Amino acid sequence: MRTYLDCIPCFFQQALQAARLAGLSDEDQREILIKFGTRLADFSLESTPPEIARYLYASIMKRAGHDPFREIKEKSNRYALGLYPDLKKRVRNASLPLRAAVQMAIAGNVIDYGIPRQFDLKKEVETALSSEFGIFEFDAFKSAIEMSGTILYLCDNAGEIVFDRLLIEELKADYPVEITAAVRGEPVLNDAVIEDAKQSGLDRVCRVISNGANAPGTLLEDCSDEFLRIYRDADLVISKGQGNFESLWGERKRIFFLFKIKCEVVARNVEGRVGDTVLLSSPSLEFQL
Amino acid sequence: MRTYLDCIPCFFQQALQAARLAGLSDEDQREILIKFGTRLADFSLESTPPEIARYLYASIMKRAGHDPFREIKEKSNRYALGLYPDLKKRVRNASLPLRAAVQMAIAGNVIDYGIPRQFDLKKEVETALSSEFGIFEFDAFKSAIEMSGTILYLCDNAGEIVFDRLLIEELKADYPVEITAAVRGEPVLNDAVIEDAKQSGLDRVCRVISNGANAPGTLLEDCSDEFLRIYRDADLVISKGQGNFESLWGERKRIFFLFKIKCEVVARNVEGRVGDTVLLSSPSLEFQL
Numbered sequence: 001m002r003t004y005l006d007c008i009p010c011f012f013q014q015a016l017q018a019a020r021l022a023g024l025s026d027e028d029q030r031e032i033l034i035k036f037g038t039r040l041a042d043f044s045l046e047s048t049p050p051e052i053a054r055y056l057y058a059s060i061m062k063r064a065g066h067d068p069f070r071e072i073k074e075k076s077n078r079y080a081l082g083l084y085p086d087l088k089k090r091v092r093n094a095s096l097p098l099r100a101a102v103q104m105a106i107a108g109n110v111i112d113y114g115i116p117r118q119f120d121l122k123k124e125v126e127t128a129l130s131s132e133f134g135i136f137e138f139d140a141f142k143s144a145i146e147m148s149g150t151i152l153y154l155c156d157n158a159g160e161i162v163f164d165r166l167l168i169e170e171l172k173a174d175y176p177v178e179i180t181a182a183v184r185g186e187p188v189l190n191d192a193v194i195e196d197a198k199q200s201g202l203d204r205v206c207r208v209i210s211n212g213a214n215a216p217g218t219l220l221e222d223c224s225d226e227f228l229r230i231y232r233d234a235d236l237v238i239s240k241g242q243g244n245f246e247s248l249w250g251e252r253k254r255i256f257f258l259f260k261i262k263c264e265v266v267a268r269n270v271e272g273r274v275g276d277t278v279l280l281s282s283p284s285l286e287f288q289l
Numbered sequence: 290m291r292t293y294l295d296c297i298p299c300f301f302q303q304a305l306q307a308a309r310l311a312g313l314s315d316e317d318q319r320e321i322l323i324k325f326g327t328r329l330a331d332f333s334l335e336s337t338p339p340e341i342a343r344y345l346y347a348s349i350m351k352r353a354g355h356d357p358f359r360e361i362k363e364k365s366n367r368y369a370l371g372l373y374p375d376l377k378k379r380v381r382n383a384s385l386p387l388r389a390a391v392q393m394a395i396a397g398n399v400i401d402y403g404i405p406r407q408f409d410l411k412k413e414v415e416t417a418l419s420s421e422f423g424i425f426e427f428d429a430f431k432s433a434i435e436m437s438g439t440i441l442y443l444c445d446n447a448g449e450i451v452f453d454r455l456l457i458e459e460l461k462a463d464y465p466v467e468i469t470a471a472v473r474g475e476p477v478l479n480d481a482v483i484e485d486a487k488q489s490g491l492d493r494v495c496r497v498i499s500n501g502a503n504a505p506g507t508l509l510e511d512c513s514d515e516f517l518r519i520y521r522d523a524d525l526v527i528s529k530g531q532g533n534f535e536s537l538w539g540e541r542k543r544i545f546f547l548f549k550i551k552c553e554v555v556a557r558n559v560e561g562r563v564g565d566t567v568l569l570s571s572p573s574l575e576f577q578l
Contacts, residue, residue: 008305009299009302009305012297030294030334034330037325037326037329038327038329040322040327041326
């Protein structure tokens, strides 16, 4: 997905929020905004938003000098693991367990940008199972799984990765598929890295790899050769979160995007509304099948 | 009021919105954001927000090459004038007409940034008369009027100026005060200029002057000598809108601020909430009395 002019104020907003969460001083926060401001002319609106945001986040992480979100990520993982036994039971008892697992996995995408608001997450889970989805191409998703031997699952945030584990377990229980899950190559925001895959127990459910990159999305040109080989070979890609959507929307690959819509720009792109839960196939899916 | 880091993303947001409303091309919009970005380092956070925003708006107005908001302002004036007879009647029939007129004047501050959403404005008037105000120092306001021989009334937006006329008429009917109303010196956004004072009929109610400046607020250092003389000599200043509040909050002058809170930063400064209607005296009022 290209970047829109509306993304520019939002980059500044995100940078400020992330820099604060990373504990940077007011002066450092200001310098990050100023530095980004002077670089605006260098960014093409033809780039995807995560391609531009990557610079912002890299400068925040660099100034912090360590992973300032590690604690938040661990807290998110622990909190989600606490919910896991109950969620697992509910998925298994659902009339359509795969459907319930997909709904849960998207509900987990509410964990974004730091400390999960515990109450909201619980509420999100309730809503996910009871309410209508904004865009929910479940039948097409199910068919795609049935036709796939190998799946690449792109994770998004820490905490949320426990919900991904739930869906991956369900996929493996019901279908003879080989699943590889990919996490970010370097810490960026509260995005999941290898450590989170271990904490969430995902590494005991399927093979987990790093994508080798530091963007809050999946920028193929930045990813490692290992990742790209698995991406190319996968029959199907399951992409979690808006950052992965923004990076991969429009790619000629069989991808299903699972996320909650978090801004107007993306809402317009998929003809949904902010807050909607989305299960959506890449536009070229039919061509590829 | 100083500028906060949170104001920076908001400046970009405002610029984009104003540039679009002014009918600028995508390329022009982008260039305005880029140009502002490169200048970020030049702005001190000790400046007031309108002091910084002035550069943005000046570049938008310059690129538009004429007053792109003229039509919107005329529409706002006409619409508010259509409501005027009914509002006037309601004020005169109220148990406390001055109080009702103040509430109306603040309700009019909902007209901001372009085309008034007619429905909201009507609703705003109903709410203003029936509901509790967030901050409403009415008794102090009334006392200050009673002690004043001369008042300078700082107008804010077109359309809203009809509501200001209503309050000024009420003040003149009830108190032996000499009132001068000031509007912006040059078109900026939908802020009222001399033409709007004429269209609203305000010029037939009291003396109207231009402040000689082009900021979306009242930057004393930019205002004309005539304005400054009247400002200095006035026993009391009535300041409408958030832009005037941001410029004059903290000045050692007897000022009452009438506005609706439109952002978190201002909300924190006055210990109110976004959306609150405010009638608030300058902090140094007691010292000055």
